[in-house]
Amino acid sequence: MTAATARAHPNIALVKYWGKRDEQLMLPAAGSLSLTLDAFATTTTVELRGEERDAFTLNGAAATEGQTERVTAFLELVRQWAGASEHAVVRSVNLAPTGAGLASSASGFAALALAASAAYGLELEPRDLSRLARRGSGSACRSIVPELAIWHAGIDDASSFAEPIAGPAMAMVIVTIDGSTKAVSSREAMRRTIATSPYYPGWVSSTERTLAEMAVACGAGDFTRVGELTEVSALRMHASIQAAEPPLRYLRAASVAVFDAAEQMRAEGLEAYATADAGPNVVLVCRPEDAAAVAARVEGLGQVRVVGAGPGAALVEEPVEPVEPAPDAGVPA
Numbered sequence: 001m002t003a004a005t006a007r008a009h010p011n012i013a014l015v016k017y018w019g020k021r022d023e024q025l026m027l028p029a030a031g032s033l034s035l036t037l038d039a040f041a042t043t044t045t046v047e048l049r050g051e052e053r054d055a056f057t058l059n060g061a062a063a064t065e066g067q068t069e070r071v072t073a074f075l076e077l078v079r080q081w082a083g084a085s086e087h088a089v090v091r092s093v094n095l096a097p098t099g100a101g102l103a104s105s106a107s108g109f110a111a112l113a114l115a116a117s118a119a120y121g122l123e124l125e126p127r128d129l130s131r132l133a134r135r136g137s138g139s140a141c142r143s144i145v146p147e148l149a150i151w152h153a154g155i156d157d158a159s160s161f162a163e164p165i166a167g168p169a170m171a172m173v174i175v176t177i178d179g180s181t182k183a184v185s186s187r188e189a190m191r192r193t194i195a196t197s198p199y200y201p202g203w204v205s206s207t208e209r210t211l212a213e214m215a216v217a218c219g220a221g222d223f224t225r226v227g228e229l230t231e232v233s234a235l236r237m238h239a240s241i242q243a244a245e246p247p248l249r250y251l252r253a254a255s256v257a258v259f260d261a262a263e264q265m266r267a268e269g270l271e272a273y274a275t276a277d278a279g280p281n282v283v284l285v286c287r288p289e290d291a292a293a294v295a296a297r298v299e300g301l302g303q304v305r306v307v308g309a310g311p312g313a314a315l316v317e318e319p320v321e322p323v324e325p326a327p328d329a330g331v332p333a
């Protein structure tokens with residue numbers, strides 16, 4: 001039996017990724033930049049033990065059919081890369097608190113990419129591991145990388161990957177407004193934005209410029225500029241999404257209140273900048289030494305958690321143990 005276990009963390013984009021140029025290869029329409037977090041890890045064990053089909057358990061229970069299909073499709077790709085045919089048993093534990101509004105697909109596919117590639121005997125360079133993770137979920141390619149990651153959009157499979165970029169020290173204050181699952185998946189919402197939003201071309205062209213400016217600000221260690229560009233990128237992404245038809249609107253009144261709070265803090269000399277993914281929850285970016293003060297200022301606006309910059313995906317020694325009796329979550333491969 002061959003087995004490997006890997007751990008990865010979610011990331012929050014400062015320059016957002018929204019929209020694919022190639023759905024099959026998961027090539028994004030534009031590049032993006034993110035901070036990998038030091039909390040809410042996913043740990044995944046992949047075991048090859050001659051099963052007839054792949055099986056996937058998440059937090060000790062059989063995963064849904066949809067989740068298992070996505071994992072199986074990803075394992076097919078790993079098997080192609082490895083020239084292998086053996087099926088796998090995958091056990092995953094995700095520490096993102098239910099309702100934190102933190103998408104687990106980035107940490108999930110980053111951990112799975114590393115554990116599966118190791119179990120199938122592939123020894124991948126970080127760049128190739130990032131390319132592999134990208135195929136599971138676009139943003140997962142950034143969770144391979146520690147701390148700040150820049151995802152180069154690339155022009156083909158070989159050139160679309162994330163790598164580290166130096167920048168100022170940062171912390172994030174996560175304000176959870178509503179933890180329920182999204183009604184429309186990001187994949188579907190991206191398609192709708194591309195197909196119907198008149199602002200989508202503007203989003204793509206402006207993101208290339210924002211990313212170039214962000215890379216300069218990171219290189220200069222300019223926290224203020226990084227923060228300003230972070231908020232601009234988030235608001236432009238939401239503007240292009242909101243212009244889709246039928247409309248998609250992720251920000252609620254309570255989300256906007258957090259953006260207002262950030263503006264107010266800045267007016268008073270406390271630097272915090274707001275961003276939000278495809279959901280109502282808002283994340284404030286600040287200097288690590290300001291995190292406690294920023295958190296205190298948004299205490300009443302949602303559930304508040306302070307997180308920092310975290311490590312890239314890594315192999316670990318402690319496997320995720322099966323829960324007995326072993327659930328049979330397999331689908332025919």
Ligand code: PMV
Pocket residue numbers: 012013015016017018032103105106137138139140186187276277278
């Ligand atoms: O990789 P996905 O399909 O989870 O898309 C992520 C999209 C956003 O979270 C909204 C933005 C981003 O860059 O993470």
